[in-house]
Amino acid sequence: MALMSSTTFDSTSGHAGQVKFFNPGPVWVRPEVLQALGGPMMSHRSAAFSELYGRILQKLPKLFRTAGQAHTLATSATGVWEAALVSCVEGPVLACCNGAFSDKWGEMSQRLGLDTTILKAEWGKPILADDVKKRLAERKYQAVTVVHNETSTGTISDLPAIAKVVHESSDALLFADVVTSLAATRVEADAWGLDVAVCGSQKAMALPPGIAVFSVSEKALAAARAKKHRGLYLDLLDVEAFGKKSQNPTTPSLPLLYAMDVQLDHILAEGLENRWARHHAMLAAVEEWAPKAGFRFLPEKGSHSPSVSSLFPPEGVSPEELNKAMKKAGFTPGSGYGKFKATNIRIGHMGDVDVASVKNVLAAYEAEAAKILAASPAGAKA
Numbered sequence: 001m002a003l004m005s006s007t008t009f010d011s012t013s014g015h016a017g018q019v020k021f022f023n024p025g026p027v028w029v030r031p032e033v034l035q036a037l038g039g040p041m042m043s044h045r046s047a048a049f050s051e052l053y054g055r056i057l058q059k060l061p062k063l064f065r066t067a068g069q070a071h072t073l074a075t076s077a078t079g080v081w082e083a084a085l086v087s088c089v090e091g092p093v094l095a096c097c098n099g100a101f102s103d104k105w106g107e108m109s110q111r112l113g114l115d116t117t118i119l120k121a122e123w124g125k126p127i128l129a130d131d132v133k134k135r136l137a138e139r140k141y142q143a144v145t146v147v148h149n150e151t152s153t154g155t156i157s158d159l160p161a162i163a164k165v166v167h168e169s170s171d172a173l174l175f176a177d178v179v180t181s182l183a184a185t186r187v188e189a190d191a192w193g194l195d196v197a198v199c200g201s202q203k204a205m206a207l208p209p210g211i212a213v214f215s216v217s218e219k220a221l222a223a224a225r226a227k228k229h230r231g232l233y234l235d236l237l238d239v240e241a242f243g244k245k246s247q248n249p250t251t252p253s254l255p256l257l258y259a260m261d262v263q264l265d266h267i268l269a270e271g272l273e274n275r276w277a278r279h280h281a282m283l284a285a286v287e288e289w290a291p292k293a294g295f296r297f298l299p300e301k302g303s304h305s306p307s308v309s310s311l312f313p314p315e316g317v318s319p320e321e322l323n324k325a326m327k328k329a330g331f332t333p334g335s336g337y338g339k340f341k342a343t344n345i346r347i348g349h350m351g352d353v354d355v356a357s358v359k360n361v362l363a364a365y366e367a368e369a370a371k372i373l374a375a376s377p378a379g380a381k382a
């Protein structure tokens with residue numbers, strides 16, 4: 001991906017090279033953003049609230065690259081998976097599943113009683129556009145769900161290629177989870193035709209957890225208008241109607257909206273393309289380091305995530321022991337997820353973290369792994 005590089009903007013606001021928090025979400029949050037959480041309480045039906053929320057609704061579509069609408073809901077990202085399905089879809093659904101989160105979205109569709117076909121790829125492998133195309137040729141689907149970046153395995157799928165086949169070979173709605181790709185790498189809601197694109201606050205937006213953001217297309221809203229029973233709490237038509245008044249249908253998370261107002265300015269001041277470039281530079285630092293230090297990526301090159309790396313440590317180093325040592329050294333590391341919990345570590349390199357801080361955590365991993373090996377029976381003999 002040819003992207004500009006950012007040389008002058010300090011994403012960490014004075015903490016360059018000092019970030020020690022590498023959990024793949026919730027992520028490290030700048031002190032200014034944490035401070036903004038303490039804004040004054042007010043009624044969410046007041047003019048002052050609409051002023052705040054109106055500013056957010058102006059800025060948010062820029063992150064999704066849409067000329068249309070983007071919204072927030074005081075749910076975690078999973079709430080908007082459900083909002084998309086209950087608001088717009090009667091079925092059938094094609095759920096693309098290649099990791100813990102995409103599997104869960106498929107399961108959600110089944111639990112909602114929707115006729116759901118699971119397109120399965122192995123954990124650690126991307127969803128392939130050709131496989132989606134084959135499934136779409138077999139049957140007419142009303143919606144396709146796909147997770148752009150599987151945080152569980154650090155695997156990114158080629159979402160624009162998938163979107164292309166969905167739109168060329170069907171009229172299905174395309175629901176994309178961009179939870180760990182938005183504000184970390186290119187996401188183009190309009191150009192790719194994402195009908196609902198959903199993200200959580202606690203990932204590359206570098207906000208505290210507790211609020212979901214999403215874009216919604218006219219096609220998705222039209223599908224919602226055609227659906228009789230959409231529930232109440234997660235009805236996207238209510239969200240749209242209240243959005244026109246710069247309000248939420250129910251009580252929003254005011255502290256998080258204060259923080260989001262501040263953080264959206266920060267993200268846009270860095271520039272989206274610069275932010276993507278920084279995330280790709282953080283991935284490049286891990287890619288350069290890993291083979292030299294004896295760590296191995298779970299996915300193949302080409303599918304490495306720009307926001308989270310899932311790695312097998314060197315032979316003889318237990319991930320659990322390694323992360324224990326990392327905690328002692330003052331870091332907040334990420335563990336493997338699901339099927340890879342016992343075998344992998346994950347390094348979350350997203351949000352406002354800088355390349356220098358990533359290089360520091362990599363050096364610490366290498367040093368701690370070497371200490372573990374030296375203390376092992378085989379190491380002691382050598």
Ligand SMILES: Cc1ncc(COP(=O)(O)O)c(C=O)c1O
Nearest residue numbers: 076077078101149151179180200
């Ligand atoms: C790709 C992806 N989708 C969905 C989720 C679920 O998000 P939440 O816990 O905010 O509902 C996560 C959480 O880590 C995720 O990484």
